[in-house]
Amino acid sequence: MIPEPQLSRLYQEVILDHNRNPRNFKEIPNPTQYSHGYNPLCGDDYHLYLVIDESGVIADAGFMGSGCAISKSSASIMTTLIKGKTVSEIAALKDNFLEFMTQAPLPASAKSAVGRMAMFEGVREFPIRVKCATLIWHALADALKDYSSGHKSTGGI
Amino acid sequence: MDRQKILEVERIRKDFPILGQTMNGRPLVYLDNAATTQKPVSVIRRMHDFYETEYATVHRAVYTLSQNATRECDLVREKCRKYLNAKNNSEIIFVRGATEAMNLVAFGYGRKFLKAGDEIIVSNLEHHANIVPWQQLCLEKNLTLRVIPINDQGELLMDEYKKLLNCKTKVVAVTHVSNALGTINPVREITRLAHDAGAVVLIDGAQAVPHLKVDLQEIDCDFYCFSGHKVYGPTGVGVLYGKLRHLEAMDPYQFGGEMIEMVTYEKTTFTRPPLKFEAGTPPIAPIVGLGPALDYVGRLGIDRIEAYEHELLIAATRRLSEVPGLKIIGQAREKGAIISFTIGDIHPHDIGTILDQEGIAIRTGHHCAQPVMRRFNIPATARASFSFYNTQDEIDRLVKGLEKVQEIFR
Incomplete structure (x- = not known):
């Protein structure tokens, strides 16, 4: 029997805190990378700004926009996780997280590969909400599309 | 009370x-x-029984089973006419739902009778299904789409509507009841004003038909539509009402079986409404299921x-x-x-x-x-x-x- 989804596993205190006080909730005026994540089904709508330095490290990250608690906290936590990491590190983290949210059954190794994002495991019990948690990560993939290592992207909005 | x-x-x-x-x-x-x-037992049972003992194609076959199925569909057409107080059964066209009905009017009527520079009025309350077909028609034929604004309560600004109407206005397409806010629009007044300006009127009745009395002869609009599944009936069936003279003048919206008189490789002549607009095998069981849905509402x-x-x-x-x-x-x-x-x-x-x-x-x-x-x-x-x-x-x-x-x- 499938266990009933638990609201308490969806709306964990840390997630609610990031929803109330999102970190890096700011527009960055001259980002090297920018993308727009929009879900027409629910209207979740975020702009993602990244500054990648010469050595390929995320020097700054910010996001703006509106959406549900899950999408906003996912974006907030993501920005805190990717700052200071290299492009290849965050690309791997992104792949790991998207796998973590969508793979069934969840492989034991997948949880440890996503670090603090593991708190979104409860979202898996609410299939319709998975796209909320992954929206900003898809935006991250878009933002990195035009980045090729060694060359600073023209970026911009 | x-x-x-x-x-x-x-x-x-x-x-x-x-x-x-x-x-x-x-x-x-x-x-x-x-x-x-949701569906009452009478609708569920009727469709079940129909499939078990009465199902066959409609309109074309000589055998009894098909003739009976055709009669069942005709009876529902009559029920729909009565329910809406339309004049004539030929004015009741079965479609998939309100969305298809609005597309049918935009592309069956609008494409034929509107020309570059003409104007279409919709309202700020419309469902996408009563915006996008008109918008696409505007792009195709170089028409202008005008929008009746609303106040903070979500009511149409009728004075603004009057200002929008002019001799270039050819179609006014407005919802009877807003699906997003619940606003009931004064469709009779909207229709009268549009007719004074020489425009035809389409009313989207998807949110009205299940909940309030609709009298088409009183409203006097040119087109009206609703979806079966919002009035306790099955999905896959809806109704477009159109005044007979419009339906006769319009081009068919889809082409195929059922809607023709004679076909050669050079030329096809089309049958009369309503079948002119019902190309292909219709959703027979959903049509049959719509009957008890309207009966149920009527009984209450x-x-x-x-x-x-x-x-x-x-x-x-x-x-x-x-x-x-x-x-x-x-x-x-x-x-x-x-x-x-x-x-x-x-x-x-x-x-x-x-x-x-x-x-x-x-x-x-x-x-x-x-x-x-x-x-x-x-x-x-x-x-x-x-x-x-x-x-x-x-x-x-x-x-x-x-x-x-x-x-x-x-």
Whole structure:
């Protein structure tokens, strides 16, 4: 029997805190990378700004926009996780997280590969909400599309 | 009026098997009736029986089974005519639903009779299905789309509408009841003014037909449509009403079997309405199922349904207004039993998920009416939409559910 989804596993205190006080909730005026994540089904709508330095490290990250608690906290936590990491590190983290949210059954190794994002495991019990948690990560993939290592992207909005 | 005497809701609920279900461990509270309505046993059984003992194609075959199926469909066409008080059965076209009906008018009427520079008026309350077909036609034929604005209560600004009307106005396409806000529009007045300007009128009745009395001879609009599944019938069937002279003058919207008189490789002549607009094998069983749905509503009485649902609206509006931080979007004086709302900065999807865990089904999002959301500068709302089978107890459950939402997001 499938266990009933638990609201308490969806709306964990840390997630609610990031929803109330999102970190890096700011527009960055001259980002090297920018993308727009929009879900027409629910209207979740975020702009993602990244500054990648010469050595390929995320020097700054910010996001703006509106959406549900899950999408906003996912974006907030993501920005805190990717700052200071290299492009290849965050690309791997992104792949790991998207796998973590969508793979069934969840492989034991997948949880440890996503670090603090593991708190979104409860979202898996609410299939319709998975796209909320992954929206900003898809935006991250878009933002990195035009980045090729060694060359600073023209970026911009 | 004494509440108990309007409708015997507890007995009515027994006619809808799904209302006895539990959802996430709680008795189901179904409040998404503007999206689609649940089906009474009579509709479910009729379709089941029809498939088991009466099913065959319609219109073409000489055998008895087919002739009987054809007669059943014709009887439903007559029921629809009567229900809408149209003049003639030939004015009732079976379509897949209101969306197809509006596309049919845009591309069957608009494409033939409108020319570059002509204007089409829609309202700020429209469902995407009554915007996008017209917008696409405008792009194709170089027409102009004009929009009747609304006030902060969600009511059409009739003075602005009058200003928009002019000799270039050829079509006015307006909803009878707003699916996003519940506003009931003065469709008779809208039609009269449009006719004075020489325009034809299409009314989207998807949210009106299940909930209030519709008299097409009184409204006098040129086209009207509704979806079967919103009036307790099956999906896959709807009705477009059109005045016969328009239907005769229009081009067919789709081409194929059933809608022709004679076909050679050089030329085809088309049959008369309504079959002219019903190319291909129609949704036979859904058409048959629509009959008992209209009968059911008719037996309860649309006046009593309207009175009962209005009571639910008044009670729900009062109770929801007491929820701290809750803001009702759309407070028109004339309003159907639809309540769109926001609660502080809690996103509607979070509201929807938490209510779902309490067994309460409401809709969250933009309700296929993004221009309405933009008008109120919000990305989405939560929407509770009521039917005659909803109860005061269910309003209590909704309010308690919203209290839980606030507890989680305190």
